[in-house]
Amino acid sequence: MNKILVTGASGQLGSEIRHLSSQYPFEFIFTDVAELDITDEQAVRHFFETNKPNAVVNCAAYTAVDRAEEDIETADKINHLAVKYLAQAAQEYGAKLVHVSTDYVFDGNGHRPYDELATPDPQSVYGDTKLKGERAIIELGIADSAIVRTSWVYSTFGNNFVKTMRRLGAERSELNVVADQVGTPTYARDLAAFILDMLPDFASPKTELFHFSNEGVCSWYDFALAVMEMSGLDCKVKPIPSEKYPTPAKRPFYSVMSKEKAKAQLGVEIGHWRDALQRCIGEM
Ligand SMILES: NC(=O)C1=CN([C@@H]2O[C@H](COP(=O)(O)OP(=O)(O)OC[C@H]3O[C@@H](n4cnc5c(N)ncnc54)[C@H](OP(=O)(O)O)[C@@H]3O)[C@@H](O)[C@H]2O)C=CC1
Ligand SMILES: Cc1cn([C@H]2C[C@H](O)[C@@H](COP(=O)(O)OP(=O)(O)O[C@H]3O[C@@H](C)C(=O)[C@@H](O)[C@H]3O)O2)c(=O)[nH]c1=O
Numbered sequence: 001m002n003k004i005l006v007t008g009a010s011g012q013l014g015s016e017i018r019h020l021s022s023q024y025p026f027e028f029i030f031t032d033v034a035e036l037d038i039t040d041e042q043a044v045r046h047f048f049e050t051n052k053p054n055a056v057v058n059c060a061a062y063t064a065v066d067r068a069e070e071d072i073e074t075a076d077k078i079n080h081l082a083v084k085y086l087a088q089a090a091q092e093y094g095a096k097l098v099h100v101s102t103d104y105v106f107d108g109n110g111h112r113p114y115d116e117l118a119t120p121d122p123q124s125v126y127g128d129t130k131l132k133g134e135r136a137i138i139e140l141g142i143a144d145s146a147i148v149r150t151s152w153v154y155s156t157f158g159n160n161f162v163k164t165m166r167r168l169g170a171e172r173s174e175l176n177v178v179a180d181q182v183g184t185p186t187y188a189r190d191l192a193a194f195i196l197d198m199l200p201d202f203a204s205p206k207t208e209l210f211h212f213s214n215e216g217v218c219s220w221y222d223f224a225l226a227v228m229e230m231s232g233l234d235c236k237v238k239p240i241p242s243e244k245y246p247t248p249a250k251r252p253f254y255s256v257m258s259k260e261k262a263k264a265q266l267g268v269e270i271g272h273w274r275d276a277l278q279r280c281i282g283e284m
Pocket of ligand 2: 064102104152153164220
């Protein structure tokens with residue numbers, strides 16, 4: 001029996017893993033900051049010593065992209081230093097590690113889907129701290145560890161762009177949304193299934209990077225339009241350029257990721273973002 005520690009389990013991804021957990025023959029330990037604060041190095045070691053998980057899926061993160069620009073130290077603690085503590089504990093106690101990262105590690109100046117060999121160049125504090133977290137794992141040379149980069153995550157659980165659009169769409173008759181930032185949305189349930197499916201057989205002498213999102217490409221504007229349409233909301237969405245929606249953090253203009261490696265090596269079949277969105281909104 002595999003004993004899987006899930007950190008940050010009250011967030012979107014963690015909640016989706018919990019939702020799917022009864023379908024998998026694993027024993028799960030779900031923790032969020034109250035049960036295991038991953039920035040507390042001693043607490044992390046103690047937790048591994050006491051519970052001896054065979055695997056850890058790190059869903060904990062500092063995901064407030066704009067707030068991170070001001071709150072650099074906290075973002076770094078959670079997205080970087082804490083990831084090192086988890087990786088060290090996983091190495092010491094022989095547990096598999098699956099860590100989740102982001103498309104925001106890329107500068108967004110590309111025009112073809114980024115694969116796992118593409119050079120990251122984050123443009124925001126959030127992206128920078130997430131990249132430092134990735135590197136902390138890679139530098140340890142830890143076996144049986146995977147970093148899954150994903151993008152534009154939403155779920156019925158937690159906070160996300162889909163929920164923001166539904167709220168604003170119900171309140172307003174018109175909404176401006178950026179149309180020059182392009183990427184791929186990811187239903188957290190599909191990401192959760194991908195991670196749980198890969199875990200049992202996953203083995204690697206070093207850290208493997210994988211990209212995972214739903215299929216297809218869209219702008220935030222296209223995404224917002226689809227949310228309104230599928231939610232039956234009569235709110236007019238207007239496309240605007242990024243300079244008309246100034247934010248503290250710079251977002252990549254293009255952050256589409258190639259999933260070829262995950263498909264070839266792990267045999268995953270991935271649904272289109274519109275179908276995934278429809279499934280999620282159907283549960284809201
Ligand atoms: N959301 C997105 O669009 C994307 C997310 N990702 C990555 O996917 C992963 C999962 O994201 P998602 O589920 O959306 O994130 P959420 O923000 O929904 O959840 C993160 C969870 O981690 C918790 N947490 C924060 N600090 C700590 C801590 N010190 N110890 C333990 N838990 C803590 C949060 O608690 P609290 O809420 O109290 O802070 C929250 O419950 C993250 O690695 C994220 O970077 C990648 C691409 C896109
Ligand atoms: C609410 C709103 C946002 N926007 C823009 C701002 C931004 O450029 C874009 C997305 O908005 P958000 O701030 O909700 O999304 P953001 O927090 O940037 O989402 C990111 O989160 C992190 C955690 C990730 O890892 C990324 O993959 C990505 O999902 O939409 C509008 O144009 N109009 C609006 O009314």
